[in-house]
Amino acid sequence: MRILIEEFINYLNVERGLSPNTIAAYGGDLTRFISFLERKKVAALDDATRDHIGAFLMAEKTRGLSPTSLSRTLVSIKVFFRFLAAQRYVRGDIAEVLESPKIWKHLPDVLTVEEVERLLASPSPRTRYGRRDRAILELMYATGLRVSEVASLKIPDVNMEVGYVRCMGKGSKERIVPIGRAARKAIEGYLTGARPQLARLRASDALFITRRGTAFTRMGLWKIVMHHARAVSLRKNVMPHTLRHSFATHLLARGADLRVVQEMLGHSDISTTQTYTHVDQDRLKTVHKRFHPRG
Numbered sequence: 025m026r027i028l029i030e031e032f033i034n035y036l037n038v039e040r041g042l043s044p045n046t047i048a049a050y051g052g053d054l055t056r057f058i059s060f061l062e063r064k065k066v067a068a069l070d071d072a073t074r075d076h077i078g079a080f081l082m083a084e085k086t087r088g089l090s091p092t093s094l095s096r097t098l099v100s101i102k103v104f105f106r107f108l109a110a111q112r113y114v115r116g117d118i119a120e121v122l123e124s125p126k127i128w129k130h131l132p133d134v135l136t137v138e139e140v141e142r143l144l145a146s147p148s149p150r151t152r153y154g155r156r157d158r159a160i161l162e163l164m165y166a167t168g169l170r171v172s173e174v175a176s177l178k179i180p181d182v183n184m185e186v187g188y189v190r191c192m193g194k195g196s197k198e199r200i201v202p203i204g205r206a207a208r209k210a211i212e213g214y215l216t217g218a219r220p221q222l223a224r225l226r227a228s229d230a231l232f233i234t235r236r237g238t239a240f241t242r243m244g245l246w247k248i249v250m251h252h253a254r255a256v257s258l259r260k261n262v263m264p265h266t267l268r269h270s271f272a273t274h275l276l277a278r279g280a281d282l283r284v285v286q287e288m289l290g291h292s293d294i295s296t297t298q299t300y301t302h303v304d305q306d307r308l309k310t311v312h313k314r315f316h317p318r319g
Contacts, residue, residue, distance in 0.1 A: 025058045025061070025062075025068070025069055026055075026058060028069065028108065028113060029051065029054050029055065029058065029104075032050075032054070032104055032107050032108075033047060033050070033051050034242070034243065035107060035242075036050060037246070037263075038171055038242045038243060038245075038246045038263070038264060038265075039170060039171055039172060039242065039264070039265055040265060041261070041263035041264070041265040041266060043261070049096060049100070050100045050103070050104075053096065053097045053100035053101070054100055054101070054104055056080075056084070056097075057077075057080055057097075057100075057101060060076075060079075060080045060083065061076060061080075064076060064079075069105075069108060069113070069114050070114050070115055072118065073118060074118050074119070074121075074122065077098075077101055077118070077119060077122065080101075081094060081097065081098060084097060098122065101119050101122075102119040102120075102122060104119075105117045105118060105119040105120070106119070106120070110194055110195070133260035133261050133262070133266060134266070134269050134270050134273045135258070135260065135262070135266060135267075135270045137274060139258055139260070140165055140267075140270055140274075142256045142258070143161060143252055143253060143256055143258065143262070144158065144161050144162055144165065144206075145256075146161075146252035146255045146256045147161065147252060149213070152217070152218035152221050152222060153218070153235070155210075155213050155214045155217055155218040156214050156218050156219070156222070156232065156233075157248050157252060158210045158213075158214070159207075159210040159211045159213065159214035159215075159218075159232070160174065160232055160245065160248060161248075161249070161252065161267070162206055162207040162210040162211070163189070163203065163207050163210070163211060164249075164264060164267040164268070164271075165207075165267045165270065165271055166203045166204050166206065166207035166271070167189055167191075167201040167202075167203055167207070167271070167288070168201070168267075168268045168271035168272055168288055168289050169189070169191055169201065169268070170193070170264075170265070170268060170290075171242050171245050171246060171264035171265065172242050173191040173192070173193060174232070174240075174245060174264075175232075175239065175240045175241060175242050175244075175245055176191075176192065176239075177189065177191060177230070177231040177232065178229045178230060178231060179215075179229055179230075179231050180229070181231065182203075182211060182231060184208060184211065184212060184215075187202055187203050187204070187208055188200050188201060188202050188203060189201050189203055191290075193290035194290065194292075195292075197290065197292075199287065199288070199290050201288050202288075219233065222234070222235060222237055223237050224237070226238060232245075242264075245264055246263065246264055249262060249263065249264050249266075249267070250262065250263075268289070269300070272285055272289060272297065272300040273300050275288075276300050276301055282294065282297055282298065282301070285297055285300070
């Protein structure tokens with residue numbers, strides 16, 4: 025059970041881009057929850073029930089936890105079980121029906137177009153690793169793919185002639201996402217000028233490979249994004265998910281249809297995509313000024 029917490033924390037860090045303080049709070053909540061289950065002789069998370077969750081929260085209240093902290097603890101458990109169910113580590117999400125405040129409300133920082141251009145220009149085109157990193161960053165921004173989706177891409181998943189990438193998203197749902205000219209050019213440069221050199225050490229059909237010739241992990245891609253964000257002195261908290269958020273925000277700011285963006289992001293619920301319409305305040309002001317009678 026504790027190994028699953030570690031994997032969940034890695035997910036929060038790499039894919040959700042939450043702040044270190046939030047991640048630490050979630051980790052503390054879940055560690056106490058697992059200790060409670062162990063005291064109750066619950067050997068596996070599949071054996072946990074809603075009654076166990078209720079009893080744990082009551083114990084935390086008795087221990088003196090404030091209503092705000094109790095609310096956050098419930099959110100931690102709900103998100104944890106949602107993750108476990110999505111990854112099929114448990115048979116079902118026992119916490120799904122428990123009421124809690126809205127989660128994942130706050131988005132990580134969104135980059136401006138100028139900041140994205142600085143980030144994409146960071147990798148050197150003169151080295152094999154620079155060409156690879158440029159292709160990774162260009163693809164992330166061009167498609168809005170999750171970091172786990174980028175890590176799992178195979179060479180046949182990218183159709184360079186037509187210009188699209190096929191990926192497998194959450195719930196094993198396949199989707200097709202277009203890639204633009206800049207990303208195609210960067211990927212072509214990597215496939216012809218860098219990947220053959222990296223692949224000499226080991227045969228792999230993964231699209232992006234490490235210096236050892238193996239497929240990237242989510243953490244490996246996270247390190248690449250962080251490295252180049254620091255290299256160009258971006259002040260914002262840049263994670264792989266930041267490029268996904270920037271992709272969606274920039275599309276919507278330029279008038280892209282919300283349903284189309286939803287499809288490209290792989291969101292099952294359009295309300296998740298609508299979150300990005302709250303990010304671009306300048307666009308909202310422009311629309312109000314243009315169309316409101318007294319704008």
